[in-house]
Amino acid sequence: MMARQQWSRRAVLGGACACAFHARAGAADARIHPAAMTALAPVGFRPTERDERGMWQSCERLEEEIAGSNLLLPSPAFQRYAKQVVDRLVGDRAGETRVYVVHDPDFNASMFPTGMMLVNTGLLARMRDEAQFASILGHECGHYLRRHSLSRWRDTKAKTGVMAFVQAGASVGAGITAGAGGAGANWMDLANAINASLVLSILSYSREHEREADAYGVKLIEEAGYPPEAAAMVWEQLIAERKASAAGRRKKYRDRSLSALSTHPASALRLADLSVSGRELRDIVVTGRRYDAQKARWDAAVAPLRADLLAEQVRLNDPGASLYLVHAMAADGWTGLLRYNEGEVYRLRDEAGDAQRAATSYAAAIGHADAPAEAWRAHGYALLKQGRGEEGKAALGRYLAERPGANDAGMIRFSINQ
Ligand SMILES: [Zn+2]
Known part of the structure; x- marks a missing residue:
C-alpha cells in the first residue's frame, strides 16, 4: 500500500485550472492556432487497459462523492444552466460530460479524464456574460477533447510505476460521509479523503497543454456563436483584479506565473495569444456567424445567486479585489446589493475613514428598491454611531420587519429599546 500523498491545494488547483496565474514565459511558447485544434478523444471513449481503468474508477468514485456532497451549489437551476452551456460547446459529445458547480471562492475550474468538470462559485462571481463563462x-x-490527462497520466505512470496507479484506483473504497464539506472544506479535501490525490496529479497540465486548451476554447466558443474575444476579456479582467488586489495591500503587482517552477504560461502572454486568436477568428473565419455574448441570459441565470456570490468574495477580506469586482458589476448600474457589499468591504477593511465610507455606502444601498434587509441593519447601526438615534432605530425596525425570524432579532430589539 503506498503512502497517501498530500497535495497542496493551491499547487494542484493551480495546475488544474483554466486560469491559474502560474507560469513562465519562454521562447518556446508559440501561439497555437485555434483551427489546428481537433478532438483526439474518440466519441464515447472508455479505457480498456487495466491500469487506466483504475485511474477512471478513482475519478468516478470522486464524482460520486462530489455529486452527493454539500460542496455542490444548491441550485439545480444553475447546475442545469452550466450543463446547457457546455452542451452548446461540445455538441455531439454532450452525453460524455457532466458539470458540477462547487462552493469555492477561488477563480477555478477543472476537467477530469472521465468527462467530469468542476466549476467554482468564485468563477461565477467574475464572469460578465455567458460568452466569458x-x-x-x-x-x-x-x-x-485533447486527452491531456491521459498523456499526463502516461508520463507520471512511467515515472511512478504502474502498480501505484492500480492501487490508487483500488484503495478509494474506504468511504467518507457525503456531507464531508463543512466550513472551509472543498473537493480537494474530499479527494484526499478517498485517497484519490494521486489521480489529481494528472490534472496539473503542462504549459503546452494549457496553450492547446486556450486555443481549443476560443475555437469552441466561436463555433457556438459567442464573440471569440470573450476569452481574452476574462484575462484582461483577471489581471486588472490582481493589480487592484495588490494595490489594496500596498504591494506591487507580480505575475505569479513568472516562476521557474510553474507549468502555466504567463498571464500576459496568454492574454496576448487569446486576443490574437479571437481577432483572427473574427477576421478569417468567414462563416457569416452572428455573435452574441448572451449577457441577458447570463444575468438571469446568475441573479438568484448574486448575493451569496458577493458575500463569499467579501468574506475573503481582499479589499482591493472585492472593490474591483463590485465596481465592475456596477458598470451595469448600481444596485442596493452592490452598495451594501461595497459598505461591507470598507467595514471589514477598517482603515482610517472606512467607517464613514461604509456608512455612505449603506445609506446609498437603502435608496435602492432591491436593498437587502442586512443593508437596513448596517445603515441603522451606522446612524446610531453618528448619534442619529431615532433614524437609526427606524432603520433597525425596517430590518426586523423584513427578517422577523432573524438570529439576531433579540439583539436588534435590545438596540431599538435602548
Ligand atoms: Zn487549463
Missing part, C-alpha cells in the same frame, strides 16, 4: 468551460473541454 463559456470561454472557461471551453478551455476545460479542450483539455478533455
Whole structure:
C-alpha cells in the first residue's frame, strides 16, 4: 500500500485550472492556432487497459462523492444552466460530460479524464456574460477533447510505476460521509479523503497543454456563436483584479506565473495569444456567424445567486479585489446589493475613514428598491454611531420587519429599546 500523498491545494488547483496565474514565459511558447485544434478523444471513449481503468474508477468514485456532497451549489437551476452551456460547446459529445458547480471562492475550474468538470462559485462571481463563462468551460473541454490527462497520466505512470496507479484506483473504497464539506472544506479535501490525490496529479497540465486548451476554447466558443474575444476579456479582467488586489495591500503587482517552477504560461502572454486568436477568428473565419455574448441570459441565470456570490468574495477580506469586482458589476448600474457589499468591504477593511465610507455606502444601498434587509441593519447601526438615534432605530425596525425570524432579532430589539 503506498503512502497517501498530500497535495497542496493551491499547487494542484493551480495546475488544474483554466486560469491559474502560474507560469513562465519562454521562447518556446508559440501561439497555437485555434483551427489546428481537433478532438483526439474518440466519441464515447472508455479505457480498456487495466491500469487506466483504475485511474477512471478513482475519478468516478470522486464524482460520486462530489455529486452527493454539500460542496455542490444548491441550485439545480444553475447546475442545469452550466450543463446547457457546455452542451452548446461540445455538441455531439454532450452525453460524455457532466458539470458540477462547487462552493469555492477561488477563480477555478477543472476537467477530469472521465468527462467530469468542476466549476467554482468564485468563477461565477467574475464572469460578465455567458460568452466569458463559456470561454472557461471551453478551455476545460479542450483539455478533455485533447486527452491531456491521459498523456499526463502516461508520463507520471512511467515515472511512478504502474502498480501505484492500480492501487490508487483500488484503495478509494474506504468511504467518507457525503456531507464531508463543512466550513472551509472543498473537493480537494474530499479527494484526499478517498485517497484519490494521486489521480489529481494528472490534472496539473503542462504549459503546452494549457496553450492547446486556450486555443481549443476560443475555437469552441466561436463555433457556438459567442464573440471569440470573450476569452481574452476574462484575462484582461483577471489581471486588472490582481493589480487592484495588490494595490489594496500596498504591494506591487507580480505575475505569479513568472516562476521557474510553474507549468502555466504567463498571464500576459496568454492574454496576448487569446486576443490574437479571437481577432483572427473574427477576421478569417468567414462563416457569416452572428455573435452574441448572451449577457441577458447570463444575468438571469446568475441573479438568484448574486448575493451569496458577493458575500463569499467579501468574506475573503481582499479589499482591493472585492472593490474591483463590485465596481465592475456596477458598470451595469448600481444596485442596493452592490452598495451594501461595497459598505461591507470598507467595514471589514477598517482603515482610517472606512467607517464613514461604509456608512455612505449603506445609506446609498437603502435608496435602492432591491436593498437587502442586512443593508437596513448596517445603515441603522451606522446612524446610531453618528448619534442619529431615532433614524437609526427606524432603520433597525425596517430590518426586523423584513427578517422577523432573524438570529439576531433579540439583539436588534435590545438596540431599538435602548
Ligand atoms: Zn487549463
